Amino acid sequence: MFGFIILAVVLLAGGIGVITFRQPVHAALSLVATLLTLAVTYITLEAHFLAAIQTIVYAGAIMVLFLFVIMLLNVGGESSAERLPGLRPAAYLAGLLAAAGIAVTAFLDPRQLPSAEMIQAALGGGGAERVGESLFGDFLLAFHLVGVLLLVGIVGAVSLVQRKSHELAGDAGAALDEPERELTRA
Amino acid sequence: MVATEYYVALSAILFAIGAVGVLTRRSAILVFLSIELMLNAANLALVAYARQWSSSGQAVAMSGQSAVFIILALAAAEVAVGLGILVAIFRQRTSTDIDALSEVRY
Numbered sequence: 001m002f003g004f005i006i007l008a009v010v011l012l013a014g015g016i017g018v019i020t021f022r023q024p025v026h027a028a029l030s031l032v033a034t035l036l037t038l039a040v041t042y043i044t045l046e047a048h049f050l051a052a053i054q055t056i057v058y059a060g061a062i063m064v065l066f067l068f069v070i071m072l073l074n075v076g077g078e079s080s081a082e083r084l085p086g087l088r089p090a091a092y093l094a095g096l097l098a099a100a101g102i103a104v105t106a107f108l109d110p111r112q113l114p115s116a117e118m119i120q121a122a123l124g125g126g127g128a129e130r131v132g133e134s135l136f137g138d139f140l141l142a143f144h145l146v147g148v149l150l151l152v153g154i155v156g157a158v159s160l161v162q163r164k165s166h167e168l169a170g171d172a173g174a175a176l177d178e179p180e181r182e183l184t185r186a
Numbered sequence: 187m188v189a190t191e192y193y194v195a196l197s198a199i200l201f202a203i204g205a206v207g208v209l210t211r212r213s214a215i216l217v218f219l220s221i222e223l224m225l226n227a228a229n230l231a232l233v234a235y236a237r238q239w240s241s242s243g244q245a246v247a248m249s250g251q252s253a254v255f256i257i258l259a260l261a262a263a264e265v266a267v268g269l270g271i272l273v274a275i276f277r278q279r280t281s282t283d284i285d286a287l288s289e290v291r292y
Contacts, residue, residue, distance in 0.1 A: 004188045008196050015200050018223055019207035024215050031219050034200075038226055045193065045233045047251050050258075057258055058226075062265050066219065069269045073276050075215055091209035095202035102198035106191045113189055114241040122240035122247040131255060134248035139256065146259045153263030160270035 003044065010037045024070045028063060035059040046119060047126035193234035201227035214272055214282040218265075225261050229254045 014037060017030030035058045042051040114122075124130045135143050204227060207220025236250025276282055 001188055004192060008192075011196065011200060012203070015203040015223055018219055019203055019211065019216075024213060024219075027216055027219055031222060034223065035226060038230060041193075041230065042233055044188070045237050047233045047236070047254075050233065050251055050254055053255065053258055057262060062222070062262055065265055065269060066215070069272065070215060073215075073273070073282070075213060075282060088210050091206050094209070095206035098205065099199045099202035102201075103195035106194040106198070110189065110191055111238060113187055113238065116187070119237055119240040122242075122244045123237065123251075124244075126236075126248075126251055130244070130248050131251055134245065134252040135255060138245060138249055139252045142252075142256050146256055149263050150259060153266050157266040157270035160267070160274050 007037055007041050007044070010034075011041070024075045025067065028066050028070060031066075032059050032063045035063065042126075045126075046123045049126055049128045049131045190234050190238040194231055197227045197231040197234065200224075200230065212283055212285060214275070214284050214287075217284060218268055218272070222261065222265075225257065229257055232257075 011034055014030050014034030018027050018034065021027040021030055035054060039051040039054040039059065042048075042054060113119075201224050204220045204222075204224035207223065208217050211217045211220060232250045232254050236247050236254075239250065240247045272282055275287065279286065
């Protein structure tokens with residue numbers, strides 16, 4: 001329980017950092033901390049393979065992509081000017097109500113956790129072997145569809161950021177403003 | 187071992203933090219970061235329930251963890267396309283303020 005409280009405090013602090021830091025880089029690094037703590041939480045839940053994948057794919061690849069784009073676009077901090085005055089308190093109230101609703105419902109219906117032997121027998125520590133058996137068994141169709149999705153994602157991302165050939169041929173650089181030139185050089 | 191309720195409550199709070207971030211943030215990149223937070227909160231609940239359902243056998247219990255694996259791949263594809271869209275928008279208007287993108291409605 002003590003370990004869980006430490007993990008929960010770090011997770012919540014990281015999450016609050018994501019939505020309060022003004023600089024995008026700080027918010028992204030706060031999310032990295034949250035994701036790494038979440039990987040540790042997966043280990044306490046007998047999901048060792050997912051913890052490794054979470055660290056490598058999420059905290060590694062996806063967040064590097066985020067930081068790369070933030071630095072490439074050179075996004076500054078947000079201005080504090082409010083356009084909808086009542087939005088911020090209303091959003092916090094809605095979030096608080098939703099979280100409290102789910103949490104109270106979970107605690108109103110407590111379930112006995114299965115014995116340690118039963119968890120070990122069913123999950124086997126959540127190793128790659130068990131996840132693989134499930135992925136290539138029950139989840140075979142979903143696994144294939146994810147492959148198609150990744151292919152479509154790659155093609156989509158490349159075609160979105162591709163420059164038109166006539167843009168490349170002409171002297172586009174003079175007409176571009178400063179951040180645009182930054183992008184071209186990168 | 188810590189009971190499942192605590193993990194579900196933690197996941198609900200993380201999800202709510204992400205939702206508040208989506209509602210209050212102005213820059214599209216920061217909205218994106220909040221969405222990632224919400225995805226991960228849902229993953230935490232799935233992993234917690236995978237352990238809770240151990241008594242129903244290996245296939246049922248492991249399906250929770252497999253779903254998380256698939257969601258991770260989905261998040262990777264989503265981030266690649268989403269950031270591509272952001273870069274394309276930034277090229278046109280040199281800003282990622284979502285309030286300035288209101289013509290996407292029509």
